[in-house]
Amino acid sequence: METLFISDLHLSPECPATVDLLLRFLAGRARRAQRLYLLGDLFDAWIGDDDDAPLNLQVRAALRALTASGVACALLHGNRDFLLGRVFFRDTGCQRLTDPTLIRCDGEPTLLMHGDLLCTDDPAYRKFRRRVRNPLVQRLFLWKSLASRRALAAEYRRKSGAANAVKPEGIMDVNQSAVIEVLRRHGAVRLIHGHTHRPAEHAIWIDGRQATRSVLAEWRADRGEVLVHTSAPLITSTAFSTTTPGAWRREAVIA
Numbered sequence: 191m192e193t194l195f196i197s198d199l200h201l202s203p204e205c206p207a208t209v210d211l212l213l214r215f216l217a218g219r220a221r222r223a224q225r226l227y228l229l230g231d232l233f234d235a236w237i238g239d240d241d242d243a244p245l246n247l248q249v250r251a252a253l254r255a256l257t258a259s260g261v262a263c264a265l266l267h268g269n270r271d272f273l274l275g276r277v278f279f280r281d282t283g284c285q286r287l288t289d290p291t292l293i294r295c296d297g298e299p300t301l302l303m304h305g306d307l308l309c310t311d312d313p314a315y316r317k318f319r320r321r322v323r324n325p326l327v328q329r330l331f332l333w334k335s336l337a338s339r340r341a342l343a344a345e346y347r348r349k350s351g352a353a354n355a356v357k358p359e360g361i362m363d364v365n366q367s368a369v370i371e372v373l374r375r376h377g378a379v380r381l382i383h384g385h386t387h388r389p390a391e392h393a394i395w396i397d398g399r400q401a402t403r404s405v406l407a408e409w410r411a412d413r414g415e416v417l418v419h420t421s422a423p424l425i426t427s428t429a430f431s432t433t434t435p436g437a438w439r440r441e442a443v444i445a
Contacts, residue, residue: 191421193295194220197229197304197384198408200270203245207411207445215414215443216252221259223418229384229406230268230289230304235347237339238332239277250282257283266291268385269306269319273328292376295419296436301378305385305405308364308372312357363388364403370394373401380404382417389415389440404438414443 201209220226232249257263266287267274279286290303309315321327331339354362363386373381374396381403389407393400407415422436 192223193419194223194226195229195382195406195417196414197406198231198387200231200234201245201249202234205411208409209245209248211409211414211443211445213248213252216256219443220256220261223261225262225264227302228265229302229382230266231270231384232265233271235343236271236273237343238273239275241336250278253282253284266302266304268304272323290372290376292378296421298380299376299378300380300382301373301376303381303383305364305383308368308383309362310365310368311361362386369403370396382406412445416441416443
């Protein structure tokens, strides 16, 4: 009984190899799991559910085939694909998650986030995020033609890349106090997120107990990574039924 976690694929027509890597993963490795969580930035840009670009149609069809095969798939928005809407989720059969979402893995409270909400040391990004997540701003954008939206998205990616290139490295990582606060608020002992492209396992002590922060890796043309949780078997006797903690591991997805 496996649960898979991935994020930050940044799918775009400019990198078809990453698209192919995901399509093979969805048709192969992911079919052996019970569920798959996509924790944001599946696409490098999403300009609306009416975008009929070949890439979008391919990925939607692959996700629909995955969920039709019996694998549960859930997705939360990233900072690049926050306009994924009702039609996308209906067509793919994926469940829409809020950020953050609390789940349980073998009874362990596990918090899922994209990760950008934890980067509280970057005021410029926080201001930008509040503006583009405004429902009125989103409606005005979606009223524009597809051609206009594609041009605006391309300009945003260019400006974002230029701005990130000159930002101090530290402010683009998560803030430790923000991590502790969100774990404490939700009573979680594990946090899984992407966004920062700094895959690692971090031990955190909160109120005398240890928690874990698992940072997911960015996917590239020749390699991806999936965090795998394997559920422990149920131990049953005439006296009791219980489970032991499951196992966590990272698994490479190779082109």
